[in-house]
Amino acid sequence: MALLYVIKDWDADAWLGAMRALNPGIDLRSWPDAVGRAEEIRYALAWRPPAGALHRLANLQVIFSLGAGVDSLLAGGELPPVPIVRVVDRNLTMRMSEYVVLHVLLHHRRQRILDGQQQRRQWRGPQQPAACEVRVGILGFGHLGQDAGRRLRDLGFQVAGWSRSRKHVRGIQSFAGAGELKAFLNRTEILVSLLPLTPGTHGILNLALFRELARDGRLGAPILINAGRGKSQVEADIVAALDQGILQAATLDVFETEPLPPESPLWSHPKVTLTPHNAADSDPGAISRYVLTQIRRFEAGAPLQNVVDRNQGY
Amino acid sequence: MALLYVIKDWDADAWLGAMRALNPGIDLRSWPDAVGRAEEIRYALAWRPPAGALHRLANLQVIFSLGAGVDSLLAGGELPPVPIVRVVDRNLTMRMSEYVVLHVLLHHRRQRILDGQQQRRQWRGPQQPAACEVRVGILGFGHLGQDAGRRLRDLGFQVAGWSRSRKHVRGIQSFAGAGELKAFLNRTEILVSLLPLTPGTHGILNLALFRELARDGRLGAPILINAGRGKSQVEADIVAALDQGILQAATLDVFETEPLPPESPLWSHPKVTLTPHNAADSDPGAISRYVLTQIRRFEAGAPLQNVVDRNQGY
Numbered sequence: 354m355a356l357l358y359v360i361k362d363w364d365a366d367a368w369l370g371a372m373r374a375l376n377p378g379i380d381l382r383s384w385p386d387a388v389g390r391a392e393e394i395r396y397a398l399a400w401r402p403p404a405g406a407l408h409r410l411a412n413l414q415v416i417f418s419l420g421a422g423v424d425s426l427l428a429g430g431e432l433p434p435v436p437i438v439r440v441v442d443r444n445l446t447m448r449m450s451e452y453v454v455l456h457v458l459l460h461h462r463r464q465r466i467l468d469g470q471q472q473r474r475q476w477r478g479p480q481q482p483a484a485c486e487v488r489v490g491i492l493g494f495g496h497l498g499q500d501a502g503r504r505l506r507d508l509g510f511q512v513a514g515w516s517r518s519r520k521h522v523r524g525i526q527s528f529a530g531a532g533e534l535k536a537f538l539n540r541t542e543i544l545v546s547l548l549p550l551t552p553g554t555h556g557i558l559n560l561a562l563f564r565e566l567a568r569d570g571r572l573g574a575p576i577l578i579n580a581g582r583g584k585s586q587v588e589a590d591i592v593a594a595l596d597q598g599i600l601q602a603a604t605l606d607v608f609e610t611e612p613l614p615p616e617s618p619l620w621s622h623p624k625v626t627l628t629p630h631n632a633a634d635s636d637p638g639a640i641s642r643y644v645l646t647q648i649r650r651f652e653a654g655a656p657l658q659n660v661v662d663r664n665q666g667y
Numbered sequence: 668m669a670l671l672y673v674i675k676d677w678d679a680d681a682w683l684g685a686m687r688a689l690n691p692g693i694d695l696r697s698w699p700d701a702v703g704r705a706e707e708i709r710y711a712l713a714w715r716p717p718a719g720a721l722h723r724l725a726n727l728q729v730i731f732s733l734g735a736g737v738d739s740l741l742a743g744g745e746l747p748p749v750p751i752v753r754v755v756d757r758n759l760t761m762r763m764s765e766y767v768v769l770h771v772l773l774h775h776r777r778q779r780i781l782d783g784q785q786q787r788r789q790w791r792g793p794q795q796p797a798a799c800e801v802r803v804g805i806l807g808f809g810h811l812g813q814d815a816g817r818r819l820r821d822l823g824f825q826v827a828g829w830s831r832s833r834k835h836v837r838g839i840q841s842f843a844g845a846g847e848l849k850a851f852l853n854r855t856e857i858l859v860s861l862l863p864l865t866p867g868t869h870g871i872l873n874l875a876l877f878r879e880l881a882r883d884g885r886l887g888a889p890i891l892i893n894a895g896r897g898k899s900q901v902e903a904d905i906v907a908a909l910d911q912g913i914l915q916a917a918t919l920d921v922f923e924t925e926p927l928p929p930e931s932p933l934w935s936h937p938k939v940t941l942t943p944h945n946a947a948d949s950d951p952g953a954i955s956r957y958v959l960t961q962i963r964r965f966e967a968g969a970p971l972q973n974v975v976d977r978n979q980g981y
Contacts, residue, residue, distance in 0.1 A: 404883060430686055437943055444797050444799075447798055447799065447823045448795070448798075449776065451776060451797075451798055451822060451823075454772060454822065455769065455772035455776050458769035458772070459769060459773070459778075462769050464769070464773075467942050468940075471940070471941050472935075474929050474934045474935075476925075476926035477943060478942075478943045478945035478948065480950055481945060483758050483761055483765075483950065484761055484762075484765055485758070485761065504818075505823065507818065508761070508764065508768065509761045509763060611790075620785060620787075620788045621786075626782075626785070628781050628785075629781075629790045630792070631792035631795060634792065634795055636797065667906055
């Protein structure tokens with residue numbers, strides 16, 4: 354039984370090292386130089402695998418995605434017809450919730466206005482509503498969205514989530530399906546997108562959507578936070594919405610093209626806070642532990658967890 | 668039965684208006700111009716009352732402080748020998764926890780480093796530990812401190828609190844009394860002070876204390892957040908500690924002198940985030956509701972809640 358790592362753009366050694374630390378005797382291979390005998394490989398651990406890298410593995414049982422999003426995996430060409438498992442890991446979830454809570458609070462507490470006042474040596478408290486007066490909406494209300502939503506709810510915010518199917522989380526209003534998207538947007542002052550990238554979410558964060566957000570909030574014009582996928586957003590529309598006051602401010606962790614090109618107007622836009630796609634870094638130790646647990650369960654005959662639906666794209 | 672407002676530096680009309688909205692028939696007086704017959708006054712609502720303003724109220728029963736801290740009230744000269752009640756209000760508690768969580772996360776997630784990278788158009792993810800790898804210590808572990816501590820604990824941080832007496836909060840280590848202060852500091856990477864101002868806490872946030880903080884943390888040198896009282900801190904020592912790398916960064920909401928004088932080096936220090944004592948603004952509506960509830964309970968013969976111990980100073 355061997356594991357094959359197919360990793361692009363990441364430090365493969367860190368991943369191999371983390372797995373070896375957990376299980377010193379394990380047979381690890383890495384693409385493309387140390388694949389060995391292909392028929393021995395039962396599991397693949399992949400991040401942005403190049404097209405064809407997972408073919409010709411006659412005994413492949415499962416593909417594990419090393420990140421929460423599987424769009425780059427699914428986009429990487431035809432994949433063998435085995436289950437794809439995505440990461441649902443407490444460490445990764447915790448990091449994403451840290452990020453979402455930080456940036457919701459940063460805007461809610463008007464930290465960018467306060468930063469400007471500090472620069473100008475101005476002592477002035479901006480008018481500050483309490484969290485319970487502010488409506489946050491989480492677009493993409495799956496595992497990560499629900500965790501972030503619970504923490505925002507506990508801080509006092511009025512939280513709602515939107516997802517394809519109805520969810521049941523105490524104290525959080527669930528909107529479901531295309532028919533309820535408008536109502537969800539209409540009540541939302543701070544929009545947090547954690548959407549996966551699928552054909553249905555490509556470019557969904559556009560001017561038409563921003564115009565549907567609540568304009569009667571205590572904070573003023575609505576605020577966008579995107580820590581999902583960059584291709585869900587239309588960056589020209591974000592800039593236009595900010596310049597026209599349709600949006601008040603934005604925090605972006607993801608971009609149409611990554612790394613964000615130096616010529617992008619987002620870098621220096623005064624209403625934009627941007628971070629280099631690091632909202633929820635995958636921790637090799639934590640994720641290797643998750644993969645090992647899944648493999649043990651699978652080899653003992655238990656069903657796999659968090660299997661990707663290839664039609665839905667997540 | 669009349670209520671007397673004695674308010675300095677705040678908008679008294681907002682307070683009177685909020686109380687009238689809750690109880691239109693109530694007899695409200697305000698110092699110094701509309702006190703009326705002093706013997707009719709049973710309750711005083713005070714913020715920074717000038718010396719003597721509460722004297723000669725022969726039938727005064729209770730003094731309500733309109734903020735969480737009562738140091739300015741106690742410092743305002745001799746007070747009549749009636750109970751002083753301080754505000755313990757969910758709205759105020761929520762605002763303080765918003766502030767503490769925001770600034771702990773801001774430093775934990777290295778937002779100031781990321782701000783600098785954005786300015787320089789650098790796409791680079793700083794090494795980022797998860798919350799569960801970081802130890803936060805809350806100095807002043809009373810009502811506000813425990814609430815903030817619980818939220819930080821729920822985000823995954825390793826939280827401890829220090830207070831005069833031992834506290835019991837699930838998942839949070841309680842250090843108590845002067846004898847355990849050093850051990851508390853030694854394990855703390857992010858120090859949050861919510862201490863009240865008393866003779867024992869005056870100037871406690873000084874170089875000697877900063878030197879006791881943990882230096883082996885995943886984030887590097889320790890971080891200070893003070894949202895308690897400005898006179899607990901020695902600002903010259905904060906600047907020295909930041910310049911010598913004894914502290915990595917600081918968020919300050921309170922200052923030795925407020926408003927912070929324009930010549931203070933804190934305004935432009937690259938490692939300082941400062942806010943104009945607005946961490947937990949008192950909301951007149953919420954606090955008026957609290958005072959009315961306390962008066963109703965008191966008039967019905969129930970004991971007052973949150974009575975200040977004048978010897979302890981909080």
